[in-house]
């Protein structure tokens with residue numbers, strides 16, 4: 216029951232009848248339907264201005280002419296206001312049809328198979344080896360994970376890729392440091408923290424004894440040449456990092472289909488270089504081989520250094536080709552901070568110059584803003600780092616303290632605190648459009664009122680509790696009890712939710728979903744305060760309970776799509 220679609224169909228029929236022609240396009244009509252700012256102005260409005268030219272008629276006249284032909288059980292009346300035709304829904308009919316539709320959707324409102332046969336590669340999280348998982352990698356993880364769920368929900372095949380940062384001279388240095396000051400026990404026990412300390416120590420000591428740098432280079436060369444010892448140590452570093460990251464991924468319920476990172480492409484570099492050469496794209500510049508991008512207003516893209524080493528961009532070009540060949544994607548998304556905007560524009564352009572037309576339309580950098588913590592910018596160099604596992608642990612503790620205070624008698628408090636605490640962090644990250652910078656603040660993330668994760672989860676739990684209290688309902692619902700404006704507002708939000716999910720995919724913007732469920736929660740609470748759900752009138756109660764049930768379902772779907780859990784009690 217998509218109100219936009221139903222109204223556009225009615226509009227199409229009316230237009231065709233009024234003007235005795237059929238070349239109107241119903242999908243275009245659907246898109247042009249607007250949601251009036253005030254419900255008094257109609258539940259949906261059709262602006263007639265764009266038709267005025269082809270029909271050679273003033274917009275109000277067009278509206279008038281269409282109005283007399285509108286006939287649909289969903290529409291109770293229409294009204295002409297200026298150049299607009301305003302539609303008013305038959306509230307009772309709408310309520311009944313909506314409830315039937317959502318309850319008939321098998322607990323997955325807005326799910327579809329429109330993406331069937333298409334594959335979306337999503338490069339997200341993409342952490343770096345030997346570095347602890349910090350808050351700077353929260354957004355890529357949360358946005359990417361949510362997009363994966365959204366595309367899955369719409370029937371696409373998705374491939375989640377953790378493009379590990381596991382290549383570079385720094386790993387040679389780390390091995391050198393490990394050989395001097397480390398031991399298997401030390402890194403086993405200390406984990407990634409121990410690894411990053413080794414790295415810091417390397418830099419300090421290298422200031423005194425510059426020969427360390429040569430050692431680092433030598434070790435990196437050994438990794439490159441596939442030396443057994445070097446690889447064994449390096450792979451151990453990798454394992455330690457992933458074990459540490461897995462703890463975060465477990466808490467967030469995030470997973471990947473591939474961990475093919477930068478080093479995975481070692482044996483796929485030759486093809487890139489060869490192809491670039493054959494296509495006459497490589498030029499020598501200051502000793503390095505680059506692709507000149509001046510005519511596109513970009514600095515040259517570095518491909519090969521004088522010592523034969525390849526670069527981040529070379530690996531991304533190889534990765535794109537590999538993904539295309541392997542997965543035949545119809546879209547390849549890179550959920551990476553906006554600071555890498557130039558990098559991706561260069562990579563996409565080089566692919567295009569290589570003749571890969573798909574690079575123009577199928578590659579997308581899904582950029583996001585910076586995150587700061589309690590008003591402070593984060594900087595690895597100044598030691599101002601917020602580790603993600605610690606942040607998530609703290610979120611659970613804080614949530615538990617709040618729950619202990621608010622609902623001391625609740626069962627499973629620990630479990631709920633985990634859902635609420637972790638959820639509050641995800642929600643906070645996914646509430647604003649992704650390109651905006653965010654400042655993470657506890658008092659705002661964990662606030663139970665306002666536009667927060669706990670608020671939406673609380674509303675979900677409230678729906679569940681209302682339904683639990685009501686128990687089994689065997690009276691047939693009287694939908695005329697849903698004739699009020701609070702019910703209507705809720706029904707409209709739920710009706711438009713599938714469209715919101717599609718838009719979220721089209722724009723790669725999970726925040727659309729976050730906002731939609733926040734609006735639903737607000738609308739439900741309004742409804743809850745204005746109406747007695749359980750009353751003497753059993754048929755009216757049944758209708759309000761049915762409405763509660765579909766709000767519950769839609770919020771649960773939305774929470775799932777942004778990667779949050781739905782606690783049935785709070």
Ligand code: ARG
Pocket residue numbers: 338341342343378379380531534549551
């Ligand atoms: N590891 C990189 C970083 O932490 C992000 C990699 C993004 N993905 C890619 N294909 N370049 O900044």
